């Protein structure tokens with residue numbers, strides 16, 4: 001495959017990064033994953049806006065604007081085979097000869113991007129939905145979960161916790177008992193036709209799929225949407241639970257721990273939401 005590293009496109013085997021890179025030593029960097037289907041990206045501008053925002057919060061400046069990112073990502077689609085490709089972008093603070101915690105002066109950010117094959121785009125069809133079983137757990141990550149940091153150990157450990165329990169994701173709750181998100185997804189619950197999701201804060205990633213879904217539903221439906229605290233009780237009382245992420249879009253959850261969600265089948269509100277998402281996701 002062809003990858004991008006610091007201004008050049010090259011075969012993946014030729015891409016080399018120093019072990020002194022702060023991305024490797026400290027996890028000092030930001031990443032993005034942007035899905036595309038048949039050459040069209042979903043949510044390209046908001047993905048890049050979140051990347052720029054994260055980099056600004058860490059005072060990392062790769063000196064690339066939206067048009068530059070567009071050129072890099074389009075080139076990766078052109079140079080790599082496949083109709084369904086996501087582009088992974090990682091920007092670290094760069095390479096320094098000393099392992100000092102403080103930000104080194106005058107180092108150049110390391111910019112890496114590559115394309116990888118993803119599943120075909122999810123379809124709004126109950127019988128074709130990929131469904132999930134999840135477990136619950138206490139959110140033990142740091143207090144800057146709004147930053148899409150490459151320091152993913154907290155998320156990796158929570159994901160593994162779910163996986164080791166035979167589930168495919170984990171719903172995390174903060175010390176006040178409020179739902180934050182999953183290890184790699186945002187979470188929505190539906191009760192009596194009303195959709196709710198936790199409000200944005202330092203406790204969760206501002207997911208682009210979450211953003212697109214909220215925007216699309218507000219524009220194209222009259223479904224009531226609440227951004228509010230969600231308790232464990234709300235989760236167990238929900239008629240439907242969904243996980244959202246760039247690769248999953250909107251994925252129904254059928255089991256939480258030993259509890260069956262709603263009727264135990266993919267819900268009607270999911271169908272309506274995924275239909276609208278599929279129709280309008282390239283507009284935003």
Ligand code: PLP
Pocket residue numbers: 155181182183184185186205206207208209210244245246247
């Ligand atoms: N929350 C976490 C912790 C994630 O890692 C991700 C994405 O991988 C998401 C939420 C969903 O974000 P997005 O919809 O931008 O893919």
